[in-house]
Amino acid sequence: MTSSTDTLTPTAVRPESKFRSYTRLGKLDVYDYYLSILVVLSAVIVPAGRFGPATAAMLVAFLLGEIFVIMALVAFDDLTGFRDGSDIANYGPDNPLRMKLRKPLVAGTLTAREALGFGWVTAAIGGALWVGAIALGPHRAMWTVLLIAVLYVISLQYSYGIKISYHGFQEAFIAALGVALVVAPYGLATGTFSWFVFVQALLFGAGPLMFGVYSNTNDVEGDRAVGRPTVAALVSPRGNAIFVGSLSAAEFLIGAVASASGIAPWWFVFLMLPATVLRARQYFLGFRRDDIMRARKLGFVVHRVSVVLLIAANLLAGWGAAA
Structure with missing residues (x-):
């Protein structure tokens, strides 16, 4: 039996390095979620007595974990979009405003297997970094730890696994992710809401x-x-x-x-x-x-x-x- 991925033919474009294709898959040029750590930093750095080495180390670990978790999220999103054909339609020849290379699976610069492997590796690294952030944080209130755990699990289900975005919750998820990426590290830094x-x-x-x-x-x-x-x-x-x-x-x-x-x-x-x-x-x-x-x-x-x-x-x- 032929799988849905076997019936899709990516549009070949000019070749580029695998490293470049993986950075595109991880959307590293779209850093807007990562700015959450600057909001948290500005909230805890004054008065100076609330900010110390433990808080600084926690924020760095949380930011790095955030980057890897979101890379996993967008990689799985691209994989699902490629498999169901929506990215083929949205980035195909009938939509010249969209740059095909931003979708390496559609462009043919990465395979579905490579994207899946990238997603799981970045998810594992991101999870480990968030565990490290919890360990480094000056406060470990239970609500904060639970929030981070839920954030991690749900992030990987956005368009993979249970596919939250395919069940009518896409907009709510996008907003809630941004909220949690501010509230969670603030909780680790201060122990308060x-x-x-x-x-x-x-x-x-x-x-x-x-x-x-x-x-x-x-x-x-x-x-x-x-x-x-x-x-x-x-x-x-x-x-x-x-x-x-x-x-x-x-x-x-x-x-x-x-x-x-x-x-x-x-x-x-x-x-x-x-x-x-x-x-x-x-x-x-x-x-x-x-x-x-x-x-x-x-x-x-x-x-x-x-x-x-x-x-x-x-x-x-x-x-x-x-x-």
Whole structure:
């Protein structure tokens, strides 16, 4: 019996080194999730008494583990997308805006077996590094340890194993991953839960979520063809536009409610306004100018600006508390 992978023929492109293909498979050029550690660092470095060698070592180990776990996640995602044909459709000759080399399986520069091996090796290394981060951390509250364990297991199931993203939870997962990557190392560093840091984690998770929903808008036909139930694939174009607009508004409201309620300093919502303006610009590009791919690209800028603003907020709040 012929397997589904045997019936798919990747599109051959110019050859490149295996190392380069593996870095593409691991999406090392997309570092936006990894910025979570800078948000945590800014939250614990002031006042100075909370930051020491144990915290520094833990943050380094957690970051390295994060990199390897996410490399495993995206490798498994590419493998599943190749096997079910969605990546062939979304990165094929009918979609010249997508660079085929970013998908080594579609490009034919890696085999499915090589991608699977890469996924499991990086998953093992990432898991070991997170165990090391727990051991190095100055605090090991049970809720933090459990959060990291759940984060690890669920990350590998995003589009492999139980395939969370194929059961209607893709958008929620993308956001929750970003939230956990802030809350977990903060818990290891301080042993406490902070509502202000949680608000920052929500805003951090919104970044990957937003360029995810713009990608889904572009990939709607391929996702529908393989039964991947993203919101864009399930609703009408107008419904999807309303959904994305609601997420954009919610991002602003999170900061506004946090400032109004006292969870965050009163000035927090005003500090985050540059990101709010850019988010509005992103929506205008995507759903008024109908330029989804430019809007998706702008989403990376919005997220990175937001991270800089979150770091500034933590430093300002920390200096105020230390004064």
